[in-house]
Amino acid sequence: MKTLLKNGLMLDEQSKKLVKRDILIDGEIIAKIASEIEDEEAMQIEVAEKLITPGFIDLHVHLREPGFEQKETIETGTYAAARGGFTTVACMPNTRPPIDSVPIVEEILEKAEEAGYARVLPIGAITVRQLGQELTDMEALKKAGVVAVSDDGVGVQSSKMMKEAMRKAYALGLPVVAHCEDNSLAKGGCVHDGEFAKRYGLQGIPSEAESIHVARDILLAEDIGVHYHVCHISSEQSVRLVREAKARGQKVTAEVTPHHLLLCDEDIPEPNPMFKMNPPLRSKKDREALIQGLKDGTIDVIATDHAPHTLLEKQQGMERAPFGIVGLETAFPLLYTNLVRTGELTLAELIEKMTRKPAELFGLPYGVLAEGKVADMTVIDLESERPIDPSAFKSKGRNTPFAGTYVYGWPVMTFYKGVKTWDQADIFVTFEE
Ligand SMILES: NC(=O)N[C@@H](CC(=O)O)C(=O)O
Numbered sequence: 001m002k003t004l005l006k007n008g009l010m011l012d013e014q015s016k017k018l019v020k021r022d023i024l025i026d027g028e029i030i031a032k033i034a035s036e037i038e039d040e041e042a043m044q045i046e047v048a049e050k051l052i053t054p055g056f057i058d059l060h061v062h063l064r065e066p067g068f069e070q071k072e073t074i075e076t077g078t079y080a081a082a083r084g085g086f087t088t089v090a091c092m093p094n095t096r097p098p099i100d101s102v103p104i105v106e107e108i109l110e111k112a113e114e115a116g117y118a119r120v121l122p123i124g125a126i127t128v129r130q131l132g133q134e135l136t137d138m139e140a141l142k143k144a145g146v147v148a149v150s151d152d153g154v155g156v157q158s159s160k161m162m163k164e165a166m167r168k169a170y171a172l173g174l175p176v177v178a179h180c181e182d183n184s185l186a187k188g189g190c191v192h193d194g195e196f197a198k199r200y201g202l203q204g205i206p207s208e209a210e211s212i213h214v215a216r217d218i219l220l221a222e223d224i225g226v227h228y229h230v231c232h233i234s235s236e237q238s239v240r241l242v243r244e245a246k247a248r249g250q251k252v253t254a255e256v257t258p259h260h261l262l263l264c265d266e267d268i269p270e271p272n273p274m275f276k277m278n279p280p281l282r283s284k285k286d287r288e289a290l291i292q293g294l295k296d297g298t299i300d301v302i303a304t305d306h307a308p309h310t311l312l313e314k315q316q317g318m319e320r321a322p323f324g325i326v327g328l329e330t331a332f333p334l335l336y337t338n339l340v341r342t343g344e345l346t347l348a349e350l351i352e353k354m355t356r357k358p359a360e361l362f363g364l365p366y367g368v369l370a371e372g373k374v375a376d377m378t379v380i381d382l383e384s385e386r387p388i389d390p391s392a393f394k395s396k397g398r399n400t401p402f403a404g405t406y407v408y409g410w411p412v413m414t415f416y417k418g419v420k421t422w423d424q425a426d427i428f429v430t431f432e433e
């Protein structure tokens, strides 16, 4: 089957300008990109000067299945991904049971294939049951299809365990993806140890709870040579440590979430678990360091850390509610509206951090729009402004601090391997041949 997208706008790699293009999809592949394509057999879709980007790639999501299907399933999570313009997501191992054995990897891959909304890349656990005591069989996990190892959800507390994990991961060519959190510093806290915590008498989580692990792990990885990746980086200190490690030529990478780029603790209006996530929203200074780090390349990619929870769980108050917010369906519009339209980031930078860079980071053959590549792509409306409405989410999670915010940049169509997985409305004139 052939599909022809007419009159889209594509970002030109060289000039970084938007250029008008037609794109012909043949089966799973981008067959042709040109300023004018005619094809009698193809189904035509008039894109009417909407932006076409490579399908977004999110290296950090929680799909919750198996074990927490009340929060999300592989089907709902990947449909949410499609609605947000994502075609590839890497899912974290803190399921029940965790992704620490081959059958769980196989189950996830099968269910993802069945759902058909997006490519799912499982991330295997570092330690058995994520308990920090014993390493998983990373070799078997890799053979089954994991793209990296992580104990996300918890930090690896033992330096010795982390060192052994790095040695093993290095031998297998797997990146170590670290949730950096020192329990002795973080335990019991629910927000950043800053102004907001003081004002409401809440126990804080200091920045060093994260940066101590970043520093430790960079030291551990130095001689081993493993690819070490920092999850949801949140503090100025951590950015500085990654910057220094990169300058020394170490293979260290980092991701940042949309919420850490857009909010700080002072933006939390009052204790509200929709603003509770791990790591917590930090200070204004930290937020500025994250934007700077993203711009200068210290931070390689944007990842959502999509962490759905039920409303019941989130209604337990600031101290008892679980950490985490959803992100797949709001990431691009929020960042486009609040960083690109304000001039802090260019459109090219934003797209790169959500497509080409994450693909490169895990060595994936996606993330670029070019002839011969897999037809993963997203069509985006940059012109209309609409509010974020959690009741319209395809995710089971409604937990977002951004409900009611007006944003531009909504994905209106998503193609995964040439198949349309999301179509916002019939605002396009579609011609059958
Ligand atoms: N980020 C969060 O606040 N929560 C994540 C766990 C994690 O990413 O560490 C979750 O699984 O809910």
Ligand SMILES: [Zn+2]
Residues within 6 Å of the ligand: 152, 153, 154, 179, 231, 232, 278, 279
């Ligand atoms: Zn985490």
Ligand SMILES: [Zn+2]
Residues within 6 Å of the ligand: 060, 061, 062, 092, 152, 153, 305, 307
């Ligand atoms: Zn996470």
